[in-house]
Amino acid sequence: xxxxxxxxxxxxxxxxxxxxxxxxxxxxxxxxxxxxxxxxxxxxxxxxxxxxxxxxxxxxxxxxxxxxxxxxxxxxxxxxxxxxxxxxxxxxxxxxxxxxxxxxxxxxxxxxxxxxxxxxxxxxxxxxxxxxxxxxxxxxxxxxxxxxxxxxxxxxxxxxxxxxxxxxxxxxxxxxxxxx
Amino acid sequence: xxxxxxxxxxxxxxxxxxxxxxxxxxxxxxxxxxxxxxxxxxxxxxxxxxxxxxxxxxxxxxxxxxxxxxxxxxxxxxxxxxxxxxxxxxxxxxxxxxxxxxxxxxxxxxxxxxxxxxxxxxxxxxxxxxxxxxxxxxxxxxxxxxxxxxxxxxxxxxxxxxxxxxxxxxxxxxxxxxxxxxxxxxxxxxxxxxxxxxxxxxxx
Numbered sequence: 001x002x003x004x005x006x007x008x009x010x011x012x013x014x015x016x017x018x019x020x021x022x023x024x025x026x027x028x029x030x031x032x033x034x035x036x037x038x039x040x041x042x043x044x045x046x047x048x049x050x051x052x053x054x055x056x057x058x059x060x061x062x063x064x065x066x067x068x069x070x071x072x073x074x075x076x077x078x079x080x081x082x083x084x085x086x087x088x089x090x091x092x093x094x095x096x097x098x099x100x101x102x103x104x105x106x107x108x109x110x111x112x113x114x115x116x117x118x119x120x121x122x123x124x125x126x127x128x129x130x131x132x133x134x135x136x137x138x139x140x141x142x143x144x145x146x147x148x149x150x151x152x153x154x155x156x157x158x159x160x161x162x163x164x165x166x167x168x169x170x171x172x173x174x175x176x177x178x179x180x
Numbered sequence: 181x182x183x184x185x186x187x188x189x190x191x192x193x194x195x196x197x198x199x200x201x202x203x204x205x206x207x208x209x210x211x212x213x214x215x216x217x218x219x220x221x222x223x224x225x226x227x228x229x230x231x232x233x234x235x236x237x238x239x240x241x242x243x244x245x246x247x248x249x250x251x252x253x254x255x256x257x258x259x260x261x262x263x264x265x266x267x268x269x270x271x272x273x274x275x276x277x278x279x280x281x282x283x284x285x286x287x288x289x290x291x292x293x294x295x296x297x298x299x300x301x302x303x304x305x306x307x308x309x310x311x312x313x314x315x316x317x318x319x320x321x322x323x324x325x326x327x328x329x330x331x332x333x334x335x336x337x338x339x340x341x342x343x344x345x346x347x348x349x350x351x352x353x354x355x356x357x358x359x360x361x362x363x364x365x366x367x368x369x370x371x372x373x374x375x376x377x378x379x380x381x382x383x384x
Contacts, residue, residue: 001340002277002310006268031296038298045259046269048302051284079272079280081306084337085260088345088356090313106309107302146345148356170355171347 003080015068029072044154047082048107081106083163087149096129110162117166144175261337262359271336273343275319278310315346316380325376328369
């Protein structure tokens, strides 16, 4: 789900970017913060970083001894997106394999739904392979599916999450979109 | 209209590990286990969460009071719906997030005039998802309608899940959030909130 977080960060301004006029300094700090925020992409605790919303305060700058840079402690608000275990979400199928499907949901591309977690669904091979149950309900490409999150994994190297989801439980499964 | 899965939890009868083969070119040398990466850490996280699922009945004890989230596994996330979050984190419903992100999107033209400006790469996907799943016309009214639930003992995350899913009946709420059954939530308050929510829903 989406989260609104308040974070304290340290923003470092290089000496050459320090301007004597107050407003330019504030602009430089904000630009630096937005840049650091964009580069970070995601963290294990807060999920995917989406946008900075407000700047709460900028603290007093401290000069760093060896480099001459100035460090400003800032507090800001941001929107992030993270999967919670037990959460109910909707994703779209983008890849079908013999033993499960991959869905995308928000910024997360690798949401895996194993065949073992699709009660009564069987793999139907073919050009447009899909999973189908006795009631002719289909889980195929571009189908929206409501699932429950049963596990997430943080991949430090790629700075992204993978998730494991399930359809075990009532009110979970493919959702037919209104076509008309 | 939605087709629902329609069944109670059917749990794995044997073992705790998922078995499956990836048909893609990179076949796992371990053969039959579903793996996201070469490390086994994720599997152990899944095995233990599956073991905890086994201990539940219908609906499953998906939320198991935090026991299933293994703190030994550095990669698995400890956060689950129903757990209290730290002070600096608030949950947002999809409609609220859509509102905020849309506002930022509208300023993008002006912001991107500055060549030094960088936008996080997940922004577009996040905005798209929020807009697609935003079920209500007015996020503020939606939040007001759900306030009584927060006073009833539901956590921030549980209120948001209800807001995002927009369940039609109390049965649906308890099926999707099994922990609530154990907490003696006032059914009448829940019923009233659901009917108010339904009125605020955007026409499909």
